[in-house]
Amino acid sequence: MWRQDPTSAAAPRGKPTRTALAWALEGLVVAHLSMSRITQALGVAWDTADTAVLDEGRRPVISDDTRFDGVKVLGVDEHVWRHTRRGDRYVTVIIDLTPVRDGTGTARLLDMVEGRSKAAFKTWLAGRDKTRRDQVEVVAMDGFTGFKTAAVEEIPHVTAVMDPFHVVHLAADALDECRQRTQQDIFGRRDRARDPLYASPRTLHTGADRLTDPQKARLAEVFADERHVAVEVTWSVYRRMIAAYRDPDRAVGRATMSALIDSLARGVPAGLAEIARLGRTLDKRAEDVLAFFDPPGTSNGPTEAINGRLEHLRGITSGCRNLTHYIARSLLEAGGFTQHLHP
Template sequence: MVDGTGPSRLLDMVPGRSAKVLTEWLDARDQVFRDRVKVVTMDGFAGYHAAAAKTVPAARTVMDPFHVVQLAADKLTVCRQRIQQATTGHRGRTGDPLYGIRRTLRTRVELLTDKQKVRLFKAFTAHDAHAAVEVTYGVYQRLITAYEASGRREGKIAMYKLLRSIRSGVPKELPELAQLGRSLWKRHREILAYFDTRASNGPVEAINGRLEHLRGIALGFRNLNHYILRSLIHSGQLQDRINAL
């Protein structure tokens, strides 16, 4: 729920992760509350998308940039592992070119050292089959570059062109990239909506970090209701009100 001011806070906690759970929670709120929901940010889970479309249809849904990039990174890793197995007959080992760049592949180009750039070049040219990894890596980097664009319009155009270029017609030698293209195109409206709203799951992840810290301090909760109450106190801006009593 966005009003443009104030910090984010935890509204509630309920067990489960499904479209049904979110739909029931939103249905339990009054119409005034639902009408105030203007933007809904989420990961790639289709259940949340369906629930938001049903219960708050006027809200703008946005697919969180971190999860978009993470999805591309996962496909890049699967591609590297597949080519590694196909060319060597075994999983990555020390000394294998592709295994040696497994972390470097997921680093933004602007952050690479000269040594890392040389290592990438050597790995890409070590075998003809490594071209599949190089191409998938290029798409991954273009995805990041679109999000890093200085202007919203420039970023949105760059992202649209990228998503359209991989949505179909990808060579069969690049199955991971083809699957990525299909998945992202299904959600391209939510992905592009980020450039209009600049909304992300950053506040949610920050609250989740606080809750993980709380759970660690408590060394586990045996009572779910107690855990929910403590979480709301800790991350729902209730602490100050309680202390003021």
């Protein structure tokens, strides 16, 4: 009895052929197709395609422990993986920023763990062997102190860098809160269209070197009112912070930021509660803020970019209820799988 060996066409007991799986993986990762679209094209059930495709993807990426090799710069951030009232909506994403710092490639998603706490990140770090922990030099993060504490406890020699986006965000929040408080103090209500402060938020958040003539006139009108002096002072702090980050000379930018932090830490006049709170935060994290200016410089911006890709993925999948499935899809989406497809 003559029999044909089909293992070259499909895996043992597998339903989709190897060609079909290769097409599905490329469609999933490169073309960003939904699993429903893939099942329609393959003519199989959703569960059949999902199981086969993810199993095929786990082999070169998810199950490959070597993806943790050579990681010297980490980015860490929180991510909302589902919008529900039940269960933990957050995960901690860990990003490899080494290629970005070294100029050899793009950032990639290393892993994703449930929760957004010190314990979540610390447990993940502890799960890496000592050799891999010792090779990590920098961890870029937002203002959450839990991430820093976890990093320092597990990797004592590591340099923590507070990302510029989050530092500026703190100053922007202080500016918004000051503007809203000033509005309430003057009128006892929120902004209205005819109020000078109503049309100013976007203008206040624009860098001084990028203001148009109409925006400059609008700011002059706002600052001409002595009742808005707190807003003007807070805006000047925000402007100095942006100038420090935009300075092409990192040494000069560092000096500007250091002087700003020192001035806010030495004491802020009464009536500037938002600046006082900002000063306490910056003084507490001064070392992490200034570490950004030390060469070669590390930003958590690529981490935010990958977060955006994961938000898009969640839209493609129309939401996920299974975290294991979501992590697998996320690693295929942003874990460098394209390099395996197109080496």
